[in-house]
Amino acid sequence: MTDKPIELDRHRGMQAQKATDLRRLLAEVEANEEALRVRQEELEAQLIAAPSVDWDEAAEKVRYVLRLYAATLTTEDTRGRALVAAVLADMERLTAKPSATSP
Incomplete structure (x- = not known):
């Protein structure tokens, strides 16, 4: 047994690697969109809060x-x-x- 981690992406086929990369990118985009939506709501609440x-x-x-x-x-x-x-x-x-x- 070794303490060195095995990079599984190298053992997958090209199509599987692309699919994995796409899923990771999509998850990152969705997280960024959610964070942006929350910040936008905070900004709008401040804009509305006071004249x-x-x-x-x-x-x-x-x-x-x-x-x-x-x-x-x-x-x-x-x-x-x-x-x-x-x-x-x-x-x-x-x-x-x-x-x-x-x-």
Whole structure:
């Protein structure tokens, strides 16, 4: 008997190795999706919990909601996508801090 572990993947056929790799990857993706869903719920709970204290916080909420909305748009909905992009650009412009060199 040996204390050295045996790597079983080397003793499997190529198709079995690919199937095993696919199952492992799928399990990892599912775990990551669940963790992301939990973090998203936590973020949304914080966004809902209290009103914004300034325009910057309100703009962050708007950006978040618009990105959620944009994710539901079809690729054919170019007008909707253009509208979202325009509003996000407006939010960036309106919330940008003035540079130290501007009068």
